Amino acid sequence: MRAFIEGIGRRSISGITEFGQAAAILLESIYWLFMGPGQRQPVRLRAVFAQAMEIGIGALPIVTVLSLAIGIMLAIQGIYSLRVFGAEHNVTLGIALSVTREFGPMITGILVAGRTGSALAARIGTMKINQELDALTVMGIQPVRYLVAPALLAILIMLPALSWFSDCVALFGAGLYVSMELGMSLGAYFEQLVEILTVDDLMHGLGKSLLFGILIALIGVINGANVSGGAEGIGHATTRSVVHAISAIVITDMLFTFLLAR
Amino acid sequence: MNSQADTAISVKDLVVYYGDRKILKEVSMDVREGEIMVIMGGSGSGKSTLLRHLLALEHPRSGAIHMLGHDITTASQTDMLEIRKKIGVAFQFGALLSSLSVGENVMLPLLEHTRLDRSTMEVMLRLKLEVVGLAGFEALMPAELSGGMTKRAALARAIIMDPQLLFLDEPSAGLDPVVAAALDDLILQLRDATGMTMVVVTHELDSAFKIADRITVLDKGEIVEAGNVEQVRGSTNPRVQNLLNRRTEEIVTDVDEYLERLTGLRID
Numbered sequence: 001m002r003a004f005i006e007g008i009g010r011r012s013i014s015g016i017t018e019f020g021q022a023a024a025i026l027l028e029s030i031y032w033l034f035m036g037p038g039q040r041q042p043v044r045l046r047a048v049f050a051q052a053m054e055i056g057i058g059a060l061p062i063v064t065v066l067s068l069a070i071g072i073m074l075a076i077q078g079i080y081s082l083r084v085f086g087a088e089h090n091v092t093l094g095i096a097l098s099v100t101r102e103f104g105p106m107i108t109g110i111l112v113a114g115r116t117g118s119a120l121a122a123r124i125g126t127m128k129i130n131q132e133l134d135a136l137t138v139m140g141i142q143p144v145r146y147l148v149a150p151a152l153l154a155i156l157i158m159l160p161a162l163s164w165f166s167d168c169v170a171l172f173g174a175g176l177y178v179s180m181e182l183g184m185s186l187g188a189y190f191e192q193l194v195e196i197l198t199v200d201d202l203m204h205g206l207g208k209s210l211l212f213g214i215l216i217a218l219i220g221v222i223n224g225a226n227v228s229g230g231a232e233g234i235g236h237a238t239t240r241s242v243v244h245a246i247s248a249i250v251i252t253d254m255l256f257t258f259l260l261a262r
Numbered sequence: 263m264n265s266q267a268d269t270a271i272s273v274k275d276l277v278v279y280y281g282d283r284k285i286l287k288e289v290s291m292d293v294r295e296g297e298i299m300v301i302m303g304g305s306g307s308g309k310s311t312l313l314r315h316l317l318a319l320e321h322p323r324s325g326a327i328h329m330l331g332h333d334i335t336t337a338s339q340t341d342m343l344e345i346r347k348k349i350g351v352a353f354q355f356g357a358l359l360s361s362l363s364v365g366e367n368v369m370l371p372l373l374e375h376t377r378l379d380r381s382t383m384e385v386m387l388r389l390k391l392e393v394v395g396l397a398g399f400e401a402l403m404p405a406e407l408s409g410g411m412t413k414r415a416a417l418a419r420a421i422i423m424d425p426q427l428l429f430l431d432e433p434s435a436g437l438d439p440v441v442a443a444a445l446d447d448l449i450l451q452l453r454d455a456t457g458m459t460m461v462v463v464t465h466e467l468d469s470a471f472k473i474a475d476r477i478t479v480l481d482k483g484e485i486v487e488a489g490n491v492e493q494v495r496g497s498t499n500p501r502v503q504n505l506l507n508r509r510t511e512e513i514v515t516d517v518d519e520y521l522e523r524l525t526g527l528r529i530d
Contacts, residue, residue, distance in 0.1 A: 041374070126360070135357035138317050138429075139371050139419075140346035 018226070022218040025144060029152050032145040041142070043149040051154035055116045056162055063111055067166040070103050071095070071173030079181055088182060092192040095174045100197060101261070104167040105205045106253055109212035112159055113245035117220040120151055121241035124224025125234040133225075152217045159213040160206045167205065208256055212249050219245045269328075270295045270427060270459040271316065276325035278311055278483075285311050286322070287483045298453055298460045300470045302494075303480035304505055312480065313431055313463045317351060318342060330426065347375050350420030354432040356412035358404040358419070364391075365400030368419045375423065390418040394448065410441040414448075421452065428452075430462045434469040446472050467506065471495070479505065 036042045078091040124147065127133050136143045175189040223241035227233045271293040278286040286308050293299040303309040314320045316327060318334045327334050330348055332341050358367045365387055372383045391397050394414040399407075407415060413433060420428055433449065434442035446469050453460055464470050470477060477494045479487040479502050487494055487502045494502065 123361075130355065130360070131353045131357040132359050134314075134317075134319055135351070135353060135359070137319060138346060138349070138351045139374070140343045141370070141374050 018222050021225070022222050025148060025221055026152075026214065026218060028142075028144045029149040032142065032149045033153060036145055036149075041145060043145060043153065047146075047150035048153050048157075051151050052158050054119075055112060055154050056158035059108075059111060059115055059158075059162060060165070062115075063108060063162055063166050064169050066107055066111065067104070067169035068173040070107055071099065071170030071175075072177045074098055074103065074170070075174040075177035075181070079178070089184070091178060091182075092189060093196050095178070096171065096193050096196045097201060099170045099174070100167050100201045101204045102253070102257070104170060105163045105208040105212060106249065108159060108163045108166045108209065109216065109249045109253075110246055112155065112162065112212075113216045113219075113249060114242055116151075116155065117216040117245040118238045118242045120217065120220030121224040121227075122234055122238045123147075124221055125227035125237045128225060128227050129230060129234065148217070148221050151221075152214070155213040155217045156210060159216075160209040163205055163209040164202070167202075204260060207260075208253060211252055211256065215248045215252060216245045219248060268295045269293070270330075271461065272326075272328040273312075273316070274326045274328075276312070276315060276327065277323045278308075278315060278320070279323050280311075285483050286315075288325070289480075289483070289485055291478050291485060291488065293459060293461055294476075295459050296453075296457050297475040298449070298462060298473050300474035300477045301461065301463045301480060302465065302467075302470050302477055302505070304465060306482075307480040308483040309463050309465075309480050310431070311483075313429065313461075316461065317349075317429060318345075347371075347423060348425055349427040349429065350423065350425035351429045352413065352416040352420040352431065352433065354435060356404065356407075356416040358407075358412060358415055360404050362404075363400060364396065364402050364404065364407070364415045367404065367415060368400070368422055370419065371423050386422060390422050393421070393452070394418045395444075410437050410445065413437070413445060417445075417448070417452075421456075421458075424456070426458060428458050428460045430460065430464075432464055432466075433462060434464065434466050442466070442469060443472075449473050481505065 032041070033043055074095050075091065078094045079088045082088040082091055082094075124133070127147075133143050136146055171193060175186050175193075178184055178189055179186050220241045223237040223244070227237045229236075269292050271291075273289060273291045276286050276289040277284070289308075289312060291299075301309045301312060311320075315322055315335075316329070318327075318337075322335060325335070330345050332345060334342065334345060337345065358364070359370070362370065368390060369383050369387050372378060372386065376383075378386075387400060388397065391400060394417050396411060396414050396418060399411065399415075404412060404415070417430075417433075420430075430449065434445050437445065449460065449462070450473055452458070462470070462473060471491050474491055476488070476490050478485055479494060479497075481501045486499050487497045489497075495506070497503065497506075
């Protein structure tokens with residue numbers, strides 16, 4: 001029993017420590033993004049661009065496939081549910097709001113957590129084990145400025161962009177099914193979308209994407225920076241970063257929706 | 263020679279703990295300008311810990327380290343950045359950034375800390391690669407280098423800013439005797455050509471005796487001997503002799519006593 005309570009205590013302290021580390025890294029990244037140029041230590045745009053290409057362009061194929069599938073799935077499920085009430089022609093409303101406010105940001109966030117968050121944890125973990133982080137420090141190059149700030153900025157740019165792209169693909173996929181199943185033209189479907197969707201709906205998704213981006217980057221970095229135990233440790237950190245990031249995304253999504261959608 | 267003015271590094275009463283374990287016990291030493299100081303010791307002697315503190319990668323429980331006019335244990339971030347621009351470090355396994363080519367690795371400090379134009383940086387890069395015998399290898403990635411080449415590339419990166427102080431962590435460890443001897447020669451040539459102060463951490467006796475002006479021998483976190491090569495070779499301290507003659511410290515003769523110490527249980 002005592003060991004059990006001690007275990008809970010240790011994990012709580014470790015969690016609070018990691019939370020503190022994440023906050024410190026976020027503040028330090030923001031500091032370097034804005035103050036770096038003034039100190040002749042800018043965050044290199046080349047590094048941001050390279051990361052953005054990897055995070056954004058590299059994820060386009062899988063985001064396209066999954067968004068299309070989710071759009072079609074929502075249309076199928078929506079029509080099936082509304083048919084009970086004879087209201088299947090109102091399915092566009094449910095699809096539009098579900099995609100832009102929930103599924104677009106969430107599915108993109110989960111995909112980026114799986115691709116980029118894990119890659120960030122593995123990269124930083126490997127660099128720690130190989131003393132590359134120490135090498136940067138002794139060269140007078142702050143690892144947070146050189147490694148974390150570009151990744152954070154790239155995620156903050158690319159995740160909302162990917163999320164909006166995902167919205168478009170999912171809505172298109174849903175439209176294809178709706179027009180096929182209900183005999184509605186694609187033109188009429190898109191007219192309905194324009195009527196239903198407001199800027200607020202799109203900004204709701206954007207806000208979530210920005211939050212998810214920060215979570216993915218910080219969780220990846222913290223897990224990478226706390227690696228110990230060689231190759232096995234890197235594998236563990238990578239898995240842990242994906243699990244933590246997806247959990248954080250889902251819980252944050254719920255809280256965000258609870259606070260802003262009631 | 264021993265005046266304060268020509269002391270490049272001064273370590274005073276350095277105490278380091280990891281948890282409850284005392285790793286460095288009131289370590290004090292001086293490194294004079296232009297000399298090669300070798301810090302020698304077996305595994306677990308505390309030499310790597312001492313190096314990490316000399317590089318300000320960790321902070322001690324107490325004590326002071328004066329380097330280039332600053333106490334680095336209390337220096338501000340800005341002061342530390344200026345100090346770091348004047349020191350070079352070659353880590354044991356190179357620590358080259360795996361995502362950059364050899365050329366990009368070596369040029370990295372120039373890119374980050376100077377406003378030189380690209381062509382000047384490339385000239386400096388070629389010059390330093392020539393010095394370490396890696397001319398023409400700038401396009402290779404670190405994964406494509408042998409152990410000896412990795413250490414040479416790390417050395418080129420360490421000297422690209424023409425540092426006043428150069429730290430080398432186990433420069434010849436893991437290399438075959440021929441490559442290790444060539445690297446030792448390179449270190450000596452570099453010191454003779456530039457006059458830079460070097461601190462070399464090693465457990466390789468042949469290498470230490472070849473390159474050292476002075477040697478500090480660490481054992482269990484304490485300095486057990488310090489002096490020039492002859493003084494260390496002639497030391498009567500049994501812990502130094504154990505290290506020099508590659509002897510284990512004690513030979514277990516009583517198996518029961520050994521098991522008791524190991525398990526904490528009384529063996530009858």
